[in-house]
Amino acid sequence: MASTIRVRAVAGSDNTEVQALVQHPMDSGFIKDAKGDLIPPHYIEVIEFQHAGKAVFTAYWGPAVSKDPYIKFSFKGGKTGDDLNISWVDNKGQSDSLVGKIQ
Amino acid sequence: MRRLIVIRLAAAALLAASATAALAATADDFKAALAKAEAASKAAAALKNQWTTTADALKAAQTAAAAGKFDEAVKDAQRAEALANASIAQAKEQAATWQQAVIH
Amino acid sequence: MTAKHRTAAINGTVFFAIAVAAIGAQAARAANTVDPQADFKAFRAYFTKRFPKVPLSDFVNGPYSMDAGLRKQWIEIDAFPPYQFALDKGKQMFETPFPNGKTYADCFANKGIGIRQNYPLFDTKSGEVITLDVALNQCRQQNGQPPLDYTKDDMAALTAYMAYTSRGKPFDIKIPDDPRARAAYQKGEEYFFSRRGQLNFSCASCHVQSAGQHIRTEVLAPALGLVAALPIYRSEWGGMGTTSRRLTSCNSQVRAVPLKPEDEQYRDVEYYLSYMSNGLPISGPGARP
Amino acid sequence: MDLNSMSENTVKRRGQTRRTVVQGALAGGLATLGLAGTAPADRARAADASKWPKEAFSQKTEAGAIKALYGKTPEASDKVSLDAPEIAENGAVVPISVTTTLPGVTSIAILAAGNPFPLAAHFVIPAGTSAAVANRLKLAKTTNVIALVEAGGKIYSATKEVKVTVGGCGG
Numbered sequence: 001m002a003s004t005i006r007v008r009a010v011a012g013s014d015n016t017e018v019q020a021l022v023q024h025p026m027d028s029g030f031i032k033d034a035k036g037d038l039i040p041p042h043y044i045e046v047i048e049f050q051h052a053g054k055a056v057f058t059a060y061w062g063p064a065v066s067k068d069p070y071i072k073f074s075f076k077g078g079k080t081g082d083d084l085n086i087s088w089v090d091n092k093g094q095s096d097s098l099v100g101k102i103q
Numbered sequence: 104m105r106r107l108i109v110i111r112l113a114a115a116a117l118l119a120a121s122a123t124a125a126l127a128a129t130a131d132d133f134k135a136a137l138a139k140a141e142a143a144s145k146a147a148a149a150l151k152n153q154w155t156t157t158a159d160a161l162k163a164a165q166t167a168a169a170a171g172k173f174d175e176a177v178k179d180a181q182r183a184e185a186l187a188n189a190s191i192a193q194a195k196e197q198a199a200t201w202q203q204a205v206i207h
Numbered sequence: 208m209t210a211k212h213r214t215a216a217i218n219g220t221v222f223f224a225i226a227v228a229a230i231g232a233q234a235a236r237a238a239n240t241v242d243p244q245a246d247f248k249a250f251r252a253y254f255t256k257r258f259p260k261v262p263l264s265d266f267v268n269g270p271y272s273m274d275a276g277l278r279k280q281w282i283e284i285d286a287f288p289p290y291q292f293a294l295d296k297g298k299q300m301f302e303t304p305f306p307n308g309k310t311y312a313d314c315f316a317n318k319g320i321g322i323r324q325n326y327p328l329f330d331t332k333s334g335e336v337i338t339l340d341v342a343l344n345q346c347r348q349q350n351g352q353p354p355l356d357y358t359k360d361d362m363a364a365l366t367a368y369m370a371y372t373s374r375g376k377p378f379d380i381k382i383p384d385d386p387r388a389r390a391a392y393q394k395g396e397e398y399f400f401s402r403r404g405q406l407n408f409s410c411a412s413c414h415v416q417s418a419g420q421h422i423r424t425e426v427l428a429p430a431l432g433l434v435a436a437l438p439i440y441r442s443e444w445g446g447m448g449t450t451s452r453r454l455t456s457c458n459s460q461v462r463a464v465p466l467k468p469e470d471e472q473y474r475d476v477e478y479y480l481s482y483m484s485n486g487l488p489i490s491g492p493g494a495r496p
Numbered sequence: 497m498d499l500n501s502m503s504e505n506t507v508k509r510r511g512q513t514r515r516t517v518v519q520g521a522l523a524g525g526l527a528t529l530g531l532a533g534t535a536p537a538d539r540a541r542a543a544d545a546s547k548w549p550k551e552a553f554s555q556k557t558e559a560g561a562i563k564a565l566y567g568k569t570p571e572a573s574d575k576v577s578l579d580a581p582e583i584a585e586n587g588a589v590v591p592i593s594v595t596t597t598l599p600g601v602t603s604i605a606i607l608a609a610g611n612p613f614p615l616a617a618h619f620v621i622p623a624g625t626s627a628a629v630a631n632r633l634k635l636a637k638t639t640n641v642i643a644l645v646e647a648g649g650k651i652y653s654a655t656k657e658v659k660v661t662v663g664g665c666g667g
Contacts, residue, residue, distance in 0.1 A: 020287075028634060046543045046545045048543040054622075056625050057619070057620070057622075059619050059620075060553075060620075061616075062553040062615055062616055063634075065616060065617055065634070066590070066633060069632065070284075070287055071630070073626065073630075074625070076624040088543050097542060153463070154462050155463065190405075193403065197401040197403070201397050201401045204400040204411060276582060280585050280590075283593075289589070442589040445588060
């Protein structure tokens with residue numbers, strides 16, 4: 001199965017810029033389905049990015065983050081070919097992870 | 104000239120819809136009104152020019168009839184017929200005049 | 208409730224009567240003349256004259272060619288677009304062989320890559336307009352597969368991928384020297400300019416007369432280039448939409464009962480609109496509010 | 497703002513931006529296809545939800561959320577820059593970014609005062625990571641968006657109103 005995580009990490013002269021998109025409904029708990037029942041909240045609570053064994057970025061999210069959430073940040077260091085470990089966990093305990101390569 | 108006919112058609116249909124509203128209706132009245140509405144609706148569908156509101160009114164008529172509310176059911180059926188007839192008039196009108204709207 | 212409905216019915220009739228009166232005042236166009244090239248010139252001139260600051264190739268970006276605030280949000284969103292997942296899925300579907308070992312690529316010219324701009328095409332054998340979506344289902348059928356729903360995500364994903372491989376390629380729609388092709392073109396034109404639904408709107412009411420105007424925060428996309436961005440990811444839908452989804456939802460919005468997806472009339476109107484966009488680059492899959 | 501009122505120069509520049517974006521998407525898009533599942537994630541420590549600031553995310557007021565998250569009152573600072581659209585094209589997807597020139601940043605948070613739960617996101621910024629984040633949020637209605645930056649033990653803020661006519665909570 002394809003990963004739920006898409007990442008683009010590009011090493012610059014000083015910083016590595018990371019953009020990621022995660023396939024996730026991010027249901028807020030305020031939207032009704034076709035039958036008129038509320039769809040229970042279902043959202044990613046935390047996504048973490050690690051480089052060289054160290055967390056370089058952690059995002060804690062609530063249900064107000066858009067469907068298929070997007071995040072962009074940058075960190076010092078990182079070079080082309082390095083691994084970038086990404087993992088997320090949602091409020092239902094589901095999770096996914098991916099090892100991406102810095103371009 | 105054609106547009107006058109269209110307006111008159113639609114207006115007449117609406118008048119008919121409100122004129123009978125005061126009478127107490129029976130199941131037979133409903134059946135008759137429904138048959139007319141369905142015939143008009145079918146004709147509109149044949150022209151591929153149904154309005155969603157026609158279908159809504161037909162549904163409302165059947166729901167009311169199922170609940171024994173025939174006054175309401177007849178009114179809804181007549182409304183459906185009026186809407187279907189207006190959509191038919193629209194289709195005929197447009198078939199004759201659409202080219203006037205083309206960019207040229 | 209009944210009273211409310213009756214009011215709606217009366218309103219509809221009033222709308223209708225006014226609009227009919229307005230049309231009647233216009234000059235009559237000579238009937239039975241089908242001149243796609245002349246139409247094309249007039250259509251393009253209308254939009255380029257009305258929006259002189261919009262570069263021609265930018266019309267394919269719809270509302271984003273007309274509103275700086277929207278454009279900025281779009282560029283930010285398009286940096287990592289929400290249709291990415293549909294693209295990935297479409298690519299995977301496209302490359303996965305059918306049980307008989309053949310693939311979608313075997314059904315298309317150039318293995319299906321970079322060909323979106325040639326659709327819809329007029330099939331002189333069947334005498335019908337074939338859209339890319341229909342061609343994909345024909346391909347499935349030829350390989351013993353059930354058709355995909357024209358309004359759903361799988362079709363959106365496949366067409367998104369095929370559009371993506373054609374990005375930047377100019378629309379190249381041909382009307383062969385065949386009376387049936389000209390008739391299909393004209394039927395498409397008729398569909399586009401005919402008012403329908405209780406609100407008595409035509410496609411042109413929104414995408415010609417009101418193009419560039421705001422409905423709430425949305426900006427109505429000009430008809431020129433309108434089809435180049437399909438399929439689209441709409442934030443309003445929270446997902447992808449095919450050409451069929453776009454057309455059927457337009458119909459519903461004006462209170463017209465939508466036709467069956469890929470009905471002949473829908474295919475004809477896509478044919479007409481695509482011809483009007485000849486020379487403009489494919490920008491699909493697009494992202495829209 | 498209508499494009500007709502923009503200068504030719506602006507139009508041209510925007511056109512170029514767009515082309516760059518398209519090329520970026522092309523390269524990135526195809527590259528990411530290859531990325532999916534290239535290696536097992538066994539070496540990575542999985543994300544840990546136990547530190548998710550539940551209390552702050554459960555607050556129904558902006559002040560309550562700030563208190564639960566930081567326990568301090570923020571001070572407005574022009575060194576915090578919040579980029580959000582004046583009018584959201586759709587409340588379901590509103591691009592928002594926060595940057596700051598303040599030194600010693602340890603975290604950033606984004607709140608939407610008008611949302612049912614105002615705290616939208618909280619980012620931990622370790623040393624070596626830039627104090628700049630961008631993400632996309634749902635806004636229920638026209639609201640003040642507040643960026644908070646934690647730096648040197650203090651909380652700084654920037655606020656911007658975003659108009660929403662198509663809400664991000666259904667419809």
